[in-house]
Amino acid sequence: MIGGLFIYNHKGEVLISRVYRDDIGRNAVDAFRVNVIHARQQVRSPVTNIARTSFFHVKRSNIWLAAVTKQNVNAAMVFEFLYKMCDVMTAYFGKISEENIKNNFVLIYELLDEILDFGYPQNSETGALKTFITQQGIKGQPQTKEEQSQITSQVTGQIGWRREGIKYRRNELFLDVLESVNLLMSPQGQVLSAHVSGRVMMKSYLSGMPECKFGMNDKIVIDKQGKGGTTDDPGKSGKQSIAIDDCTFHQCVRLSKFDSERSISFIPPDGEYELMRYRTTKDIILPFRVIPLVREVGRTKLEVKVVIKSNFKPSLLAQKIEVRIPTPLNTSGVQVICMKGKAKYKASENAIVWKIKRMAGMKESQISAEIELLPTNDKKKWARPPISMNFEVPFAPSGLKVRYLKVFESKLNYSDHDVIKWVRYIGRSGIYETRC
């Protein structure tokens, strides 16, 4: 079980320190600072063992969160907790920064008291927490006994993530499919590895205790239906459906139903949350193709030509496109010519950064650069790191489609048709690299 939790700033100064168990001494705080934050060699492992004490850390911008334990705990549980902790803090006061943490430290201690008890993680659902941990301080009059008992019954009840009696004039639902596509491609255009990791984010403003059912073009479901009755063209249905490699759900989803019928049904929490997370590796639509051409001219010159091709429907527009072309470490000067967008040599990052604001589908664009090199003593050859790319496209590269999201509320008098539903797809680049 978690013995304590510390938050440090980038210098290693302790901002928050909460110890839950006696086996964690005061020196544990310093041990982590000395051995991890100030370590001579950068510590890359998220788990560090110092003097029989385990430290699990995550880093958010310049802030270090470290959970400490002397026991043999489930590391995945600890990290899940740390991520949840980050989410909760973000939900309460926005970006996790030194400034924000200092301004909200009373709140953070209050939260830490609530979501960890003697080192055991408790309810960390933001929606539920917000009902009894508020930022506004004590309101004019203290909560009535009824309200208090309601909170207790909700927090300890079966559906801890939603309280009863929510009412909205307009029942609305927002569904975002956020995907990040990762790629490694050989210079010849061969895909070496590619996968999409996606999340379904949901924002719900629904009255009462509605029962929702979410459907997408999961291959298993489609195939089952195809077999069941309608004589769809199997080829067509194959293309329409996607194979999900693995997925996880929010705690509100009834897993037994998913296991037996593979249907996703749940009572949603109020507000914003992540409904599911998934990963696919097959039949990924790669939004961009990068064609590099690097030529070494003698020992002191390098010619680089990079062509990018957009590979989606011409009607769609990709945004925030950025191509990063690494330059050798002994670069002494760079000349760049590009047709579209802006390109610049950034010495501090040892790369040429080419930015394009917008680009429609089925287009192509190119950049060429001349890099002058300084002869060095080292005979080491340049390692040629891959060209990486960032972008945002308005579709899901995995091919995922939301087929339906049905809402049933038996007690209140609104039906599925009355709910206003919004669906949006955003595909972003993860690590999108092409070797050159």
Added chain:
Amino acid sequence: MPAVSKGDGMRGLAVFISDIRNCKSKEAEIKRINKELANIRSKFKGDKALDGYSKKKYVCKLLFIFLLGHDIDFGHMEAVNLLSSNKYTEKQIGYLFISVLVNSNSELIRLINNAIKNDLSSRNPTFMCLALHCIANVGSREMAEAFAGEIPRILVAGDTMDSVKQSAALCLLRLYKTSPDLVLMGEWTSRVVHLLNDQHMGVVTAAISLITCLSQKNPDEFKTCVSLAVSRLSRIVSSASTDLQDYTYYFVPAPWLSCKLLRLLQCYPPPEDGAVKGRLVECLETILNKAQEPPKSKKVQHSNAKNAILFEAISLIIHYDSEPNLLVRACNQLGQFLQHRETNLRYLALESMCTLASSEFSHEAVKTHIETVINALKTERDVSVRQRAADLLYAMCDRSNAKQIVAEMLSYLETADYSIREEMVLKVAILAEKYAVDYSWYVDTILNLIRIAGDYVSEEVWYRVIQIVINRDDVQGYAAKTVFEALQAPACHENMVKVGGYILGEFGNLIAGDPRSSPLVQFNLLHSKFHLCSVPTRALLLSAYIKFINLFPETKSTIQEVLRSDSQIRNSDVELQQRAVEYLKLSSIASTDVLATVLEEMPPFPERESSILAKLKKKKGPGAVSVNELEEGKREGGELNGGGERGGDSSAIAASNASTPSPSADLLGLRAGPPVTAAAPSAGSLLVDVFSEAGINDDGFLRDLEPTTESSDSLLAEGPGDSDSAPPSVVSEDPTPLPESDELLNKFVCKNNGVLFENQLLQIGIKSEYRQNLGRIYLFYGNKTSVQFVTFTTTVTCPGELQSQLNVQSKPVEPLIEGGAQVQQVINIECLTDFSDAPLLNIKFRYGGALQNLTLKLPVTINKFFQPTEMASHDFFQRWKQLSQPQQEAQKIFKASHAMDTEVLKAKLLGLGMALLENVDPNPENFVCAGVIQSKAQQVGSLLRLEPNAQAQSGEQMYRLTVRSSKDTVSKRLCELLAEQF
């Protein structure tokens, strides 16, 4: 660093450094550095030439970036360009960069060397110094190759400036230390020595460091420096404190130089020239006199400088060890320091006195300070000082004050610091034994020692008590009485129980007359401790009980009851259970006569003199050994030792015992504590050496049971020798395995058990048995550290054609050895045909983070598969003649490397595995042996003849060794193996 004028200060550099310091994170710092590097690259690449200032600035930045831990792979050229600048600051930065970042890049090195050469040949002393500093800082072999010839010339040239001479001397010293083969002084020697006469004190100070280093390597060439040093020293010592203006440090004239001179003199014996010696003695006296003068300053620096010279002078006096007068004065001076306020002085005084105590002239003088030292031992706050005080007490001890010192040390032991207790215990034990006039005093002392510091008493100490008690008839009764009394304490240490059990088991009858210590009382006393003890002690106690049955038949029923009880006869520990069962049967079946023979009193232990004890114990006569022989012969009774004679070295017997084919060889595995555990304790090696020959363990105690208990034959066969059959001299500290593993191999030709290898981390013990063409080796890997070894793996390989000659199978060993623990590995060997190589044992493990890798040779040699063959003289010569073809014979004539002791030779030949044939050779001096090598493919009969010649030409002892066997390779290999043994 010269004072940088405002215009010369590099603003860009300052800005860059402050930027870096202000970076909030590592990433920001890296970005800033990347940017700067790009900027410098573009500057260096730029078409227009840079001026010296900017070049200097950028090189400085690169240097700074490099020192932050980033790789720099350019800018060397610019730095080399700076070397040729005429401005001091630019040249300096260039040299700085080169000495920090130089790598053996061929083209650059040539340029750098060229620049250095130019500077060396310039007339500018500052430039010459810079160049010399650069050479010394880099100090690589390339540098030495390029400049080793030139620097001595600069050093001795008449027109070189003094400051350059200083640098040159130190530079040369550095080059000499890195590559002594390249710095050839030869012709310069005398001129370098004459630098001691230089006007400039700085030059002398620098030169003397060089001369000291050189004269340590070849003292003869620099002999002349002694008289020069003496005269220089006397000039300094006799000068008034104001004479040497710049070199007077807090009223002490040239303290560093004086110390170095005194240290140089310590490289040589006392000067033979009377005048020089007189002068030196005068100097030393003056130094001693000065110590008595009142200090000229209250500052600590003054007294430090003065005392530094004084201590150096005292170590010189100790080094000479020839001037009684000076030694006594030094001792008195140190005596004063013993009570000084300053802890460091007291420490140094105690340390120096330790060495003084070993000199015959000053020993008495040191002894006068005994009270002070004892006081220091009791009252010093610092443990390291107390340690020195204990060392000094140990050193000053002799017969006259032994009782006092031992008593003091014993009383101190009760409160002593844990870190030095073990060492103190060993010291007390040694002193008590060394100066014991009265053995009852010795027994008292050691028992006291066990009582006070039982946990720190190593096995060897109590082994030793028992050895001495057994060997001395006069003390046995007293020992039994004392032990009996000591055991009556409600809580006594386990070691005390061990000693008590052993001694009462042997000599309990001597005190049985007294009704207060009647047999039953003795037994009940011992048995009351039984349940509090560990398994080995319980085993020992069980053996004591069976001895009781023999000594006092009236206790038989009581003891049988105890043995029969479930806690003994069904003990979960196999060793205890076996003992209980066997002893019970033995006591109920055997007649009293048999019991009396089997459980006879232990024979005296052979006095095996270790290197130190040999000197210490002259008064103990060799009588013990002769008494020994008869009984030993009766008892061992094995066919190999049938002659009834035993070698002086009982380890050889242990070895030959183990090689006897035994009906239940597997029982070996039962041994609870493998032999290697009797490794050296952590105290100083000198102390350990004394005890390394001890070796009684309870198996030795039981050895006399051997003939009756058939089943545990080989279990009990380990004589006391097995734990120490490889004396520490075998043990090598050097971790490089292969070169010396041949040597190790040779040590094991004639014996089967011992310590195969040892270094700081690991000890490998070996125990092996052979039968026909099969062999089994037990390897014991002992972790000597407190840290566990991980991924411990061993592989046994047969190189080359050995693969087809030997079949080796090893069981995997556990990959993890805890600190201080030991694991065992079993290796089975089958000899397919005759062979000459040895299998290789490779050991790999991680200690801390570092991978350790060792390769050793397993001591498997062809002679291990010998089956001895007894034959009469007639048969022998008939066979000898049959094997008369030239290739069947191998002969070697060699010098003896050990003394020619008939007994030792016999033991070695027996250890070889062949049968030693008596009365075969007409010359009784010669030895003949016969045996058959058993391999799977064939049997190779071999005959051997060893002819010692004690009075060969020029008094050297020679051997002629002839081996004949039916296979030529076998004869050759045997001959090679054996030639190393004698």
